[in-house]
Amino acid sequence: MLAAYAAKFDADNPIAALEVGERPEPTVPEGWVTIDVRATALNHHDLWSLKGVGLAEQNLPMILGCDAAGVDPDGQEVVVHAVVSDPAWKGDETLDPKRSLLSERYQGTLAQKVAVPARNVVPKPAGMSFEQAACLPTAWLTAYRMLFTQSGLKPGDTVLVQGAGGGVATALITLARAAGIRVWATSRDESKRARAVEIGAHESFESGARLPERVDAVMETVGQATWSHSLKSLKQGGTLVISGATSGQAPKSAELNRIFFLQLRVQGSTMGTRTELAELVQFMENAGISPHIDSVLPLAEARAGFEKMNAGDVFGKIVFTV
Structure with a gap:
């Protein structure tokens, strides 16, 4: 499957560490589901990963990305929550000492498919596009x-x-x-x-x-x-x-x-909980507001999006369609 991933680290020129190409489809542990990604968004976290910050070298190559909206195995349109907590953890996922984000320990969302715990999805409102919904999780x-x-x-x-x-x-x-x-x-x-x-x-x-x-x-x-x-x-x-x-x-x-x-x-303050993500989605629907999108590019052109963010030439979110 097509993906944008970190093949190495480069602290001075993170774009040089980025690869866009074929990666294996995700393996799906028990209790996880595969989401067919329709849109995914870029974050500074992805640039830091390419610099080697927050990503262990033994986990390379790593598909980047924390944000995604897509379709679950039942055909439901969903938004992905990127904070992966320990299965035994109860309560606020952001306080779990064992928590991780997608693209740190687990393969990320800048791909055609991503595997996530089944509990890590929330319904996407029908009136919100995949591109808009992909801006929300981070x-x-x-x-x-x-x-x-x-x-x-x-x-x-x-x-x-x-x-x-x-x-x-x-x-x-x-x-x-x-x-x-x-x-x-x-x-x-x-x-x-x-x-x-x-x-x-x-x-x-x-x-x-x-x-x-x-x-x-x-x-x-x-x-x-x-x-x-x-x-x-x-x-x-x-x-x-x-x-x-x-x-x-x-x-x-x-x-x-x-x-x-x-x-x-x-x-x-770090990220948010799955409950807060569901509240956010509902708040935006009730208030009639939507995310601000700087630009939309196909995933195959991910490098251009990374270069734009690295240059600081951004107002709102850079979104990749899959």
Whole structure:
């Protein structure tokens, strides 16, 4: 079957480690099912995997990808939940010490077929396309958990979204706006600031700009480059929710004095549960919102999508059709 996979690691030029070609069809352990993939989406996680981050060399070659929408063996249209927990684990899958994501220990979704635990699928709404549904399991689920599980935000509050343009950031803007939260966003790019307003941000600002007032929570996926601005933007008692660090994980200062003196809360957030994925799908259907897609390419042209993401030339999700 056709797949996009990591054949090796290259920390300096991850695209050089990418292969697009034939791989064996997945083996299906007991309790798992094979999904015929109709659409799959790209994440920064895939680029990190090509660099050798979070993926063990003994697991190469590894089919990349965490996101997929497709058809199960019974002909049902489904969305795949990418967090694979231990079969004995009960409760929040993201807290299972033995958890893994598809494309880390198990072959991923950038392929014509993917095997997943039977419990790792949720129904796809009939009104949502496969391309739209494929955007949800990583970026949109991460955003949903950040906003509605980890932040403490409520309608009427103000949230700052750092780095408008990426998949998580665009999801955060749209979901927060739909929930009645005032949304501010930042970006270095003027066109991305304008588009952030188009998709729901009440205002957008240049990265690092002084805000009109401090906010109740900051959604942080950029890391090192925006860490100080995020902390300085919070009200006393505010919450910074961090789910990624695409610019690096070593800010010049942790600013611990600011954190403890202003009683700020720093909350980590990783992916989301299957239940949260089902809630997200229902929320989007009820609110009449859909994912923001940067571009759609056939899986055979996956390299072009990886190059686009690696260059940072993205607003929304890059989707591959199968």
